[in-house]
Amino acid sequence: MRLRAPVEGDFRSRLRGPEVASRVGLWLGICFAVAFLTGLVSHVAQQPDPVVPLPTRPVWGYRVTQGLHVAAGVAAVPLLLVKLWSVFPKLFARPDGWRPRALAVHGLERLSIAVLVAAAVFQLASGLANAAQWYPWAFSFRATHYAVAWVAIGALVVHVAVKLPVIRRALTGPLDPSPDPEEPGGPSRRSLLRTTWAATGVALLTTVGGAVPWLREVSVFATHSGEGPGGVPVNRTARAAGVTATATAGGFRLAVVHGDRSVSLTRAELAALTQHEEDLPIACVEGWSAVGRWRGVRVRDLLALVDAPARSDVRVVSLQTRGAFSRTVLQDEYAEDPLTLLALDLDGEPLSLDHGFPCRIIAPNRPGVLQTKWVTRLEVL
Amino acid sequence: MTTRVVLVLAGVAASAYGVVLLLDRPTEDLVETGLWLAAGVLLHDAVLAPLVLGLGVVGARWLPARLRTPLAFGLVVLGSVTLVAVPVLGRFGAKPDNPTLLDRDYTTGWLVVAGLTLAAVVVLALADRSGGEE
Numbered sequence: 092m093r094l095r096a097p098v099e100g101d102f103r104s105r106l107r108g109p110e111v112a113s114r115v116g117l118w119l120g121i122c123f124a125v126a127f128l129t130g131l132v133s134h135v136a137q138q139p140d141p142v143v144p145l146p147t148r149p150v151w152g153y154r155v156t157q158g159l160h161v162a163a164g165v166a167a168v169p170l171l172l173v174k175l176w177s178v179f180p181k182l183f184a185r186p187d188g189w190r191p192r193a194l195a196v197h198g199l200e201r202l203s204i205a206v207l208v209a210a211a212v213f214q215l216a217s218g219l220a221n222a223a224q225w226y227p228w229a230f231s232f233r234a235t236h237y238a239v240a241w242v243a244i245g246a247l248v249v250h251v252a253v254k255l256p257v258i259r260r261a262l263t264g265p266l267d268p269s270p271d272p273e274e275p276g277g278p279s280r281r282s283l284l285r286t287t288w289a290a291t292g293v294a295l296l297t298t299v300g301g302a303v304p305w306l307r308e309v310s311v312f313a314t315h316s317g318e319g320p321g322g323v324p325v326n327r328t329a330r331a332a333g334v335t336a337t338a339t340a341g342g343f344r345l346a347v348v349h350g351d352r353s354v355s356l357t358r359a360e361l362a363a364l365t366q367h368e369e370d371l372p373i374a375c376v377e378g379w380s381a382v383g384r385w386r387g388v389r390v391r392d393l394l395a396l397v398d399a400p401a402r403s404d405v406r407v408v409s410l411q412t413r414g415a416f417s418r419t420v421l422q423d424e425y426a427e428d429p430l431t432l433l434a435l436d437l438d439g440e441p442l443s444l445d446h447g448f449p450c451r452i453i454a455p456n457r458p459g460v461l462q463t464k465w466v467t468r469l470e471v472l
Numbered sequence: 473m474t475t476r477v478v479l480v481l482a483g484v485a486a487s488a489y490g491v492v493l494l495l496d497r498p499t500e501d502l503v504e505t506g507l508w509l510a511a512g513v514l515l516h517d518a519v520l521a522p523l524v525l526g527l528g529v530v531g532a533r534w535l536p537a538r539l540r541t542p543l544a545f546g547l548v549v550l551g552s553v554t555l556v557a558v559p560v561l562g563r564f565g566a567k568p569d570n571p572t573l574l575d576r577d578y579t580t581g582w583l584v585v586a587g588l589t590l591a592a593v594v595v596l597a598l599a600d601r602s603g604g605e606e
Contacts, residue, residue, distance in 0.1 A: 104528065169552035172520075179521055205513065206487065212512030213505075219556065224565035224573060228508060230501035238497070239505070241490030248483030252476045277532065277540030283548075290549040294556045297585060311581025312557040314574060324572035331569060445570075 158302035161378025301379030
């Protein structure tokens with residue numbers, strides 16, 4: 092017997108084919124669309140000067156969009172695996188003849204599928220690793236995940252356009268061949284689909300607890316149990332940010348600066364100003380979120396101390412020396428919002444060092460990376 | 473047909489924009505990204521897919537027909553969920569100074585999921601048999 096490369100016809104399972112591929116593909120496409128759109132929201136929200144600023148309401152907006160982003164990626168894993176399985180014989184398809192035109196069409200289709208599969212696998216793998224703060228690569232995750240997202244969604248749209256007639260026929264036609272789907276010899280297409288939905292459901296239930304508190308107990312694979320100082324987990328510790336010494340050193344002062352006007356406040360002086368208490372979520376780009384009870388001074392009250400004009404953006408400077416977010420911009424709608432605090436306490440206790448002691452920003456509907464900790468300076472721009 | 477042509481053009485434009493963004497990255501980032509992109513396809517097409525295919529062939533040849541559906545269920549559920557859980561099971565991103573990150577007992581969690589999946593496989597197999605006897 093001679094070994095040879097398989098051809099399409101060698102794969103005989105009747106489970107494979109457009110009936111299963113289209114139905115699983117429909118949900119896979121929905122997951123990728125949700126992940127792409129919510130990813131765009133997150134990307135825009137992290138720009139220092141966004142074209143369309145994120146609104147400050149609802150306060151839980153980013154919590155929902157980023158939770159959906161990660162959940163859509165998780166749900167896409169079983170869907171993608173079954174989808175690829177259902178079309179695997181296509182990998183061995185031969186061109187429709189050897190004329191240049193046929194070869195070119197074949198080559199282009201192959202290329203578009205290769206790009207789609209590579210980008211899709213890359214997005215899911217890199218996203219899942221990032222959610223667990225695992226970086227087995229040296230490239231910038233944020234910039235690369237964003238760029239490949241465009242490649243993936245574009246390749247997906249091309250794929251759907253090319254396959255549209257096949258998809259339409261498969262979705263409107265019967266799932267299993269009539270009259271009897273229960274012919275001897277194992278699973279039906281219907282049972283494969285049910286299995287796929289079950290796998291997707293289990294993947295979701297075991298991971299979403301980081302964003303959906305009432306599912307914490309069943310989310311055995313959540314990256315955060317939800318425990319932490321003041322009931323809020325920590326993303327980046329004081330040690331990792333290199334602020335342990337500076338944040339605890341005596342003589343801490345917060346500087347609020349507007350041109351040549353400036354005030355300098357100790358933590359005790361901050362605590363003597365009018366305090367406000369707000370329940371606001373910390374929602375991280377990694378998908379987890381938690382609501383904290385924050386207490387501190389309204390940022391707009393601090394800005395009033397230096398006569399900042401209305402609608403001013405504010406630069407927030409942190410003590411941290413490492414990381415891309417040691418300086419952030421608080422856009423005017425956040426700076427003016429009565430819910431935006433320079434928090435001193437969390438859950439009735441002074442902020443822990445890892446939550447940003449001596450003081451931190453907490454604003455409604457904002458990515459966690461912009462809720463700057465260990466704040467030392469507010470600068471009216 | 474017009475819709476499809478418009479969609480293809482829009483898709484190509486979106487992908488091209490992604491490529492432009494990638495080309496903007498430093499060369500070493502770009503090379504590494506290319507390696508990861510290729511590795512993903514290779515890992516699937518040359519390792520995972522043949523493995524699952526082999527299991528399918530073995531199952532179709534040696535397993536009694538009524539066990540195939542429940543076992544396929546078990547394989548798809550546990551296999552894909554395990555793959556999702558690789559980053560937490562390995563605790564590769566754990567940091568000694570952050571006890572709130574990766575703070576669950578993921579191995580026990582996996583054993584529970586595996587046990588429940590196995591129980592579901594048994595229930596499905598028994599339900600199928602009782603259905604066949606009616």
